[in-house]
């Protein structure tokens with residue numbers, strides 16, 4: 001289950017509906033997907049795409065996405081640091097960025113047109129759709145592992161455009177993990 005943080009307000013959301021409701025006005029979609037049949041996180045790309053075929057087809061229809069693939073990043077992936085350096089600086093795309101997490105974790109920071117920067121930590125079962133032209137950046141968590149389904153309208157449109165604002169340097173790519181849950185009644189959390 002995702003964790004949403006609003007660092008400027010020292011606020012954390014862990015409820016699925018609260019996270020989706022907070023993100024919706026920014027045009028960001030967050031939801032959970034359940035596979036049509038059980039599939040291992042280590043299954044082949046084909047098996048994973050087959051298990052989520054119904055959900056993928058629905059999204060394709062709705063968003064005009066034409067292709068789906070599975071990206072697999074591990075700590076020993078060659079060129080990992082260079083790959084991560086492309087995405088951990090504030091940027092936007094001419095395409096929606098859609099990720100459904102199969103394994104591992106990562107943090108999307110979003111800088112909306114209005115309001116404070118939001119950090120969304122995603123893990124297995126989380127779907128996030130960041131619309132085109134939305135300023136964002138992405139970091140892996142400490143285990144440097146992520147496996148995710150990606151959808152594209154045109155893979156060529158997914159090239160990052162950097163803002164060079166430097167805003168990303170003001171935020172720690174902090175991962176709280178599934179063990180982190182706010183205590184009931186904690187004053188700064190909801």
Ligand SMILES: [Fe+2]
Nearest residue numbers: 087093097136
């Ligand atoms: Fe991106």
